Amino acid sequence: MKLINKISKALAVVTVALLSFSCESESENVVEKYPTIVEILDADAANFSILKAALVKTGLLNTFRNPGSHTVLAPKNSAFIAAGITEASIAATTTTANIAALSRILRYHLLTEGTLAANLPNSGYVNTFSPYATSTSVSISLYINKTNGVVLNGGNTNGGASVLQSDINASNGVVHVISHVLNIPKLHNLIIANPDLTSLLGVLTSAPQAAVLTDITTTATGASNALSRTVFAPTNAAFTSASFLNGQSDANITKVLKYHIENNNRRASSSTVFVAPATPVVITPLVINTQLTGPQQTISIAAGTVNIADITAVNASIKTINIQGSNGVAHIIDKVLQPTL
Structure with a gap:
């Protein structure tokens, strides 16, 4: 009888141990279900x-x-x-x-x-x-x-x-x-947000350039083609390197800014291909008529590259493409483009 009791007690201990192990295993395998x-x-x-x-x-x-x-x-x-x-x-x-x-x-x-x-x-x-x-x-x-x-x-x-x-x-x-409901941004909001574009912002917000700022601020939201804008936006480092800007008149600075703006919403269809809006055929090279009118006041992008040619021998490179605002698109470049002044 004592032997039977000992065996019963041993079985009870084993059973409790097995149940405890089973519960721990199940607990470890529980996957937390997140709410929708x-x-x-x-x-x-x-x-x-x-x-x-x-x-x-x-x-x-x-x-x-x-x-x-x-x-x-x-x-x-x-x-x-x-x-x-x-x-x-x-x-x-x-x-x-x-x-x-x-x-x-x-x-x-x-x-x-x-x-x-x-x-x-x-x-x-x-x-x-x-x-x-x-x-x-x-x-x-x-x-x-x-x-x-x-x-x-x-x-x-x-x-x-x-x-x-x-x-x-x-x-x-x-x-x-x-913290706040986001406003759908225009081009200037997306420029303001980027700390690497503060030099461009400083020029745009200077009193002599108020008309240029107004142009990229008040153009029709959601408009396309000639009513929207494309801005080629130079970085802070690009402005630092643009020695030709030193001593220029306000009128010439206006010309430089307009040389970076096109009356269109021109996006890149890929990282290296720019095409005319709503035009499926790539132009080689793509010649862009900037807001700065007159002879030699266009820029061009060679097909299959991100290089922008101005009147100098040194091309600019597009670093970030297709920054889309409600009234146009911006592309960040590493050089201030130089027009004929």
């Missing part, structure tokens, strides 16, 4: 009810309820209210044009795939899902700078925002909470 983006908004309605109402109104809600991979830059209710957008105003939005305008704003807060803050560019432009004009393939750019936190389009004074809380993981992407 919509479920995250629902769980914090006090902060995100306006964003959800806007998604419902524009028919975008299912995008964030269904499987996928999205990065959502999510303004809080307070940010929407500061921008004049409330649940009541959204409910009162009924026209097709106004709903489309709200959709453009929301799409500007959506990036191409779920991206953690650590994987966003330290300093650079990304594409959003907000379309340029009526295009189904060209979208408006957003500038991200992580020098001091994560700042979008230069911060709220330039129509941008700061990231307040990053990396809220969802099963279908990532949510970053931002």
Whole structure:
């Protein structure tokens, strides 16, 4: 009888041990299930009810309820209210044009795939899902700078925002909470946002160049071709190296600026191919009529290169292409182009 009791006790100990091991193994194999983006908004309605109402109104809600991979830059209710957008105003939005305008704003807060803050560019432009004009393939750019936190389009004074809380993981992407509703930028906003373009900005915002700044600021939003603008934007280093600018009159500086602007929305179809807008045939070389009229006041881009030829023997190189604003596009270059003055 004592032997049977000992065997029973031993079996009990083994059973408890096996059950304990099994529970620990199951616990280690549990995979945390993240909520969807919509479920995250629902769980914090006090902060995100306006964003959800806007998604419902524009028919975008299912995008964030269904499987996928999205990065959502999510303004809080307070940010929407500061921008004049409330649940009541959204409910009162009924026209097709106004709903489309709200959709453009929301799409500007959506990036191409779920991206953690650590994987966003330290300093650079990304594409959003907000379309340029009526295009189904060209979208408006957003500038991200992580020098001091994560700042979008230069911060709220330039129509941008700061990231307040990053990396809220969802099963279908990532949510970053931002301080303000983002304005869809024009060309000058995208120039202001980039600290490597402060020299260009300084020239553009000087009093003698007010008309040039106005030209790239007030051209029709969403317009194409001759009503929009293409800006070839020299870097700070390019201005430092442009000794020919020393001592030039304000009138000549105006000429230099206009030599960097075209009345068109001219994008690169690839990293090395520029074509005339709406023209499928590559021009060899592509001759661009700048705003500076007269003989020898064109620039040219050789087919299959990123080299821009002016009147000098030294070409400029295009470093960043297709920075798309609502009223035109910019390309960053490493030289101040020299016209005939």
